Amino acid sequence: MVNQFETPNELPHNATAEKLVLACLISNPQLLEETISILNAKVFYRKEHENIYDVIEKAYEKLTKIDFLTLMDLLTKTKLIHYLGEEKEIKKLGNQLIDNNCFEDYIHLLLDKFLRRSVIQNSASLVNLVTDQSTSIDKIFYELNNFLDLINKHYKTNKQNSKISYLLEDFISTINDNTIEKNIKSGFKDFDNITTGFHRSDFIIIASRPAMGKTALALNIATNITKATDTSVAFFSLEMPTQQLIYRIISSETQIAIKKLRSGQLNTIEWKKIKTAALNLSSLKLYIDDTPNITFSILKAKVQQLIQSNKDLSLIIVDYLQLISNNNNKNTNRHQELSLITRSLKILAREFNIVVIVLSQLSRNVESRNNKRPILSDLKESGCISQNSLIETKLSKVQINQLPQKKLLTIYSENANKHLVLSSINKVKNNKQKLIYKIVTQSGYSILLTANHKLKSLAGWKKCNELNTIDKIAISIEHNYLSYNKTHFFTKSRKPIVLTKIFEKILLIHLVESNIVYDIEMHSINNFIANNIVIHNSIEQDADLVCMLHNEDYYKLPETKNQEKSLAQISVLKHRNGAVGTFELEFLPQFAQFINKTI
Structure with missing residues (x-):
């Protein structure tokens, strides 16, 4: 009989680190926003520490407000507090990590110990499984895969915030080995000159008014990439059935007009062109899915299936954003749904390390202007706020036009659990001068x-022009709001506060004047607090690249149009990784084809 593999009596752990991290979270509950997605109770080795974190985690999920006293009370009631010490000791231990700026180091120390314990424990189970002759090979491989998935998941979590010294070593090694990942070229020269190609994990929005050719452009990009590389591209068409897309692709390849293809009146030469094109196209790794009314969860499942069967999937295209369903969530309005969907698409791009291009319809506001060339605000689901708006930071209220541009900054916003927490910003944007309205609460x-700026109402996110005096909007207040002094609350400097949220009725809404306005691009949450009011951001803030497609010929009279060729303008209005700019492509409408502009 084979001796079974036994785990050591003492597994890797650091009880002091566990105690320090717990004390820090209790003393500084706002840190839970950063740790809740990384840590779970099983990361703690000591059972009493595991139980303490479990209480903290459940409090974070269930309570609308969470602070030091609340957590202390809960841990006292569950008779767990004595494992950490007295109130003064907990505060001292908690602030020790913050003062020394080493909280993240201790989080990763816990994850390191947990990872080592997991490897030992699972390895022991696998050895015992393998030595049992009655266990099938299929069962062994199944358990082995589960083990590797578990380890890989936590290994990635532990590496997530690696120190820059290690990241630089990897970067230099990659360059020396000439293994740096190549960007994905669109096949359009001027487009690639501006973007340097699409970067993996990029979320890209291509937007226009209807009938400008964005579907044709996206199809052209998809075929260009699959022709030039050995990677796969998936095209999710929520509007057009596959047959219509095939007509467009064949027309573009053969230069036979779509109208003629549909008529079926083709000569021998044209049939030969079609057969040749079909033969060439069949070798491309282009996948088309025309499932209508698709939800994001189904879309993600389909992408996962493609990746499992095609490890080289580099890019997906979704046509178009406004047709993605909301997973039957009846508690959100459409503006809120689109924000959730764009955030989910960005996460999808990062999770699978692929480029995600989503097409989007622009609002009708474009048609009301003399100059119908689209601008970034035409895409936004929210607008801008006055330059005098006071933004809620940790230690003070700061006017939006005085927020530091080149300094890491956190401001208050509402997280997914509807708690008001500190969240980091990417940048402050000046949107020049616009007409503004004033909203006053009771x-x-x-x-x-x-x-068009959205505020949090009882009915969900609503634009300013959709609100009226029967609506209630979200207001941020101090934890002990019944006794606080509003005048003091608006002073420039104060001690750190804990904010909670109530809904208050609107007293009046009226047009004020034209004023300089600003907006904030948040890092991970699509809202922030200004003048104690919870307001939203735009759908474009999730995008790494935003392009607008415009064709002036669309607005010309039929007799003045060139039916065979027109110039389309593509404006790169936002580029997180580089330059912006405008270029032109020639559009051949009869073939649904864009080509590089000829000199």
Whole structure:
């Protein structure tokens, strides 16, 4: 009989680190926003520490407000507090990590110990499984795969915030070995000159008014990439059935007009062109899915299936954003749904390390202007706020036009659990001068903002021009709000506060004047607090690249149009990784084809 593999009596752990991290989280509950997705109770080796974190985690998920006293009370009631010490000791231990700026180091120390314990424990189970002759090979491989998935998941989590010294070593090694990943070229020269190609994990929006040719452009990009590389591309068409897309692809390849293809009146030469094109196209790794009314969860499942069967999937295209369903969530309005969907698409791009291109319809506001060339605000689901708006930071309220541009900064916003927490910003944007409205609540809170900026109401996110005096909007207040002094609350400097949220009725809404306005691009949450009012951001903030497609010929009279060729303008209005700019492509409408502009 084979001796079984036994695990050591003492597995890797650091009880002091566990105690320090717990004390830090209790003393500084706002840190839970950063740790809740990384740590779970099983990361703690000591059972009493595991139980303490479990209480903290459940409190974070269930309570609308969470602070030091709340957590202390819960841990006292569950008779767990004595494992950490007295109130003063907990505060001292918790602030020790913050003061020394080493909280993240201790988080990764816990993950390191947990990873080592997991390897030992699972390895022991696998050895015992393998030595049992009655266990099938299929069962062994199944358990082995589960083990590797578990380890890989936590290994990635542990590496997530690697120190820059290690990241630089990897970067230099990659360059020396000439294994740096190549960007994905669109096949359009001027487009690639501006973007340097699409970067893996990029989320890209291509937007236009209807009938500008964005579907044709996206199809052209898809075929260009699959022709030039050995990678796979998936095209999710929520609007057009596969047959219509095939007509467009064949027309573009053969230069036979779509109208003629549909008529079926083709000569021998044209049939030969079609057969040749079909033979060439059949070798491309291009996948087309025309499932209508698709939800994001189904879309993600389909991408996962493609990746499992095609490890070289480099890019997906979704046509178009506004047709993606909301997973039957009836508690959100459409503006909120689109924000959730764009955030999910960005996460999808990062999770699978692929490029995600989503097409989007622009609002009708474009048609009301003399100059119909689209601008970035035409895409936004929200607008801008006055330059005098006060933004809630950790230690003070700061006017939006005075927020530091080149300094890491956290401001208050509402997280997925509907708690008001500190969240980091990417940048502050000046959107020049616009007409603004004033909203005033019953107790006197007010804000100046553009008509299309969204606020949090009881019915979900609503634009300013959709609100009226029967609506209630979200207001941030101090934890002990019944006794606080509003005048003091608006002073420039104060001690760190804990914010909670109530809904307050709107007293009046009226047009004020034209004023300079600003907006904030958040890092991970699509809202922030200004003048104590919870307001939203735009769908474009999730995008790494935003392109607008415009064709002036669309607005010309039929007799003045060139039916065979027109110039389309593509404006790169946002580029997180590089330059912006405008270029032109020739559009051949009869073939649904874009080509590089000829000199």
